Amino acid sequence: MRAGFRQSMAWLHTWSGLLVCWVLLLMFCGGSASYFKEEISLWMRPELHRTAPAAEVPATQVAQNAVRYLSRQAPDAARWFITLPDDRRQAATVRWVYKPGQAPRDADGKPRRFDSRLLDPATGAPLQAARETRGGEFLYRLHFDLHYMPARWARWIAGFCAMFMLVAIVSGVITHRRIFADFFTFRRGKGQRSWLDAHNALAVLALPFHLMITYTGLVTLLFMYMPWGIEAAYRGGERAFQAEAMLRPRPASAAGTPAALTSVADMVAQAERRWQGAAPRRITVNLPGDANATVALTRAEPTTLAHDASTLEFSGTSGAMLRAYAEDKSAAELTRSVMTGLHIAGFASPGLRALFFLCGLAGSAMVATGAILWAVRTRQQQAKALAAGARPGVGLRLVEALNIGAIAGLPIAFASYFWANRLLPVELAQRPEAEIRWFFIAWAACALLALLRPARGMWRAQLWVGAALFGGVPVLNALTTGSHLGVTLLQGRGPAAVAGFDLVTLTLGIALAAAAWMVGRGQPAPRRTSRQPQKVAEVAAVTQEPA
Structure with missing residues (x-):
């Protein structure tokens, strides 16, 4: 301990914030942009700006058009993913994952794991004019995958920085006895004092958001940071746990027997009836063309805080519903799902997402002023x-x-x-x-x-x-x-x-x-x-x- 408890907390606040502040700034900026990643992606595809509203096309028609395209384009793929359009997405998105050894190679010789296309919702034709871009998805992934490094390493680094951020927030609250009074104080042109006032004001302005976004960010990767209980109880790891807990389907093994895929549009209609008219957001076809093929329909993100939407699994050959996932959550799973939902804000209206975006910018400015404050103080010393x-x-x-x-x-x-x-x-x-x-x-x-x-x-x-x-x-x-x-x-x-x-x-x-x-x-x-x-x-x- 230094001179006293509060002084020790001040030292901890300074160094826990400074050592990771530049990575935190990147995470805050990328995460703030993520609240509007679909809108960013639309801006970065100007060819879609005049596309007709996708809400006019029934989900059954969009799904059948997408399956028809994938059957022609990638009949031997290991998995198909179909993302249906909505009021924030003008086109249907299809993606397919190649089987090992069948992936084509890029110009630099590296095999591609998957390919994707944008489709016209009404006709299922590829939108060839739309330029290829990662759009807002890159900024979303950047704030926890950091790019140019293995995703697992990047997520450990992001979790490490988030933990330091949580320590800095708690120690900062303890350090400043007059933190709320300081929020209304700003002394302009006073050097170090001015930077401290700005840092305090930005920290208090969105303090509940800063605490929430930091803690829930750690919870979103809970099973990666603390996998020991699941690994001890389930030899198959997280996927086996999620399948047994009825959270997400577990991919089946290939039978090796060819079989035609039944109508996915009928499955979409069944799901809409079960969900009282709500349409699916994502369709996943595992092992297309195989006798053990399965189709998983995930409901569009609900307006509730819980993030994990219910998923229905169907047999790909008979069309019969096999299981329902994430419908009856336990208290523990519902708590984790709500925390994940709070972090991602899939439930939020445009106005609430704008508020989250502004709070994210305040967090970025808080981190920036803290780093500048250290430099100003040290130069004065x-x-x-x-x-x-x-x-x-x-x-x-x-x-x-x-x-x-x-x-x-x-x-x-x-x-x-x-x-x-x-x-x-x-x-x-x-x-x-x-x-x-x-x-x-x-x-x-x-x-x-x-x-x-x-x-x-x-x-x-x-x-x-x-x-x-x-x-x-x-x-x-x-x-x-x-x-x-x-x-x-x-x-x-x-x-x-x-x-x-x-x-x-x-x-x-x-x-x-x-x-x-x-x-x-x-x-x-x-x-x-x-x-x-x-x-x-x-x-x-x-x-x-x-x-």
Whole structure:
């Protein structure tokens, strides 16, 4: 223990937050965008902006059209996945998983595990004009899979950072005795005091959300982080547990005997009758063309907090219903399902998802101001040594560079992803990966420049670049499509989601421009004849603004 319990909590709060803050910032930004991942995906496929509303096509017709297409395109696949359209998705999505040894190879020689297509809901024809993109799904996966690494490692890293975040939140509440009073206090232009006030206000503003999203994020991967009980009781691991607990179907083994798949449309009709008219959201066909084929229909996400929607399993050859899953949950499973639902917010209306998005941005700003606060405080502690001509410590320079690369560079990376979506050729091979590469190329460039020159000028330059890129997204949309703000907002034609995306990016661009102006508004220090007073002035100026 340090001088006292509260001081110990302050030390714990500082270091538990600082050590993982840059990964947490990425997780908060990607997770915030995930609340509108379908809308982001729609914006990134401008060819679908004029597609007729999918709600006009019955689910039975969409399902049968998708099965007919898959039967022609991937008759030997190990599994088919069909995602039906709804009010947030304009097209049906089909995906098939290749059997081992049958997967085609990409241009770089790597085998593809699966392929996917977008289909017209009414005809089942592939929407060839729609460009290939990961859209909002990339941002959703990024916030816990981190890309470019094995998913299991990434999820362990995400869980580790989330646990540190939970510790930082609890220790921060304990440390600040006047935390709610401090929420109404902001002292402008006071250096470290100002950054602390901003950090406190952002933390308290969405404190319930921060606690909820951090804890429920850990619960979503509960079985991966604590698998020992399931592994001890079930030799088949998590899948065997879920099948016995009637949570999810367990894939059957192939019989090796060919058999035709019966009408999936009839199964959809049975499911709708059982669910009082509710349509399925996802259809999974295991072992298509085999005598042991099964079809699992998962209900659309309910409006209740519980995330795990009920699933009906049918025989693929006879069409008879075999089992129902996730309908009668135990208290423990219902609790876990509610926590998962709270994290993903599949139940939320557009207004509530917008509130979650704003709280996510507040969390991002909270993490950013905490990192800046540490750098400002440390630079003030080293002010005398710096004024005497000493160089900043390695730790301080590293944190200042990482702050610039993450806080100012991450918006550039996000905006570059959207710009790449519109500027890369539509017919480019492996186009989704090319868009993602530009995200990381832009971010790596920002981080490298920050490491070379971690100064206030670099803050200002990167913030202005981010402002220009985000603010230019609506202009880019107007130049590359016919669904710009003049049409979607002023004339009321075209998807409202496209107008919303343009307005949000424009607002973010303005916010980044305001931040860049605030960083650069300080007046340059007057000329001094003595070297030492000049250094004192430089140190004092840096501590008043982000270093």
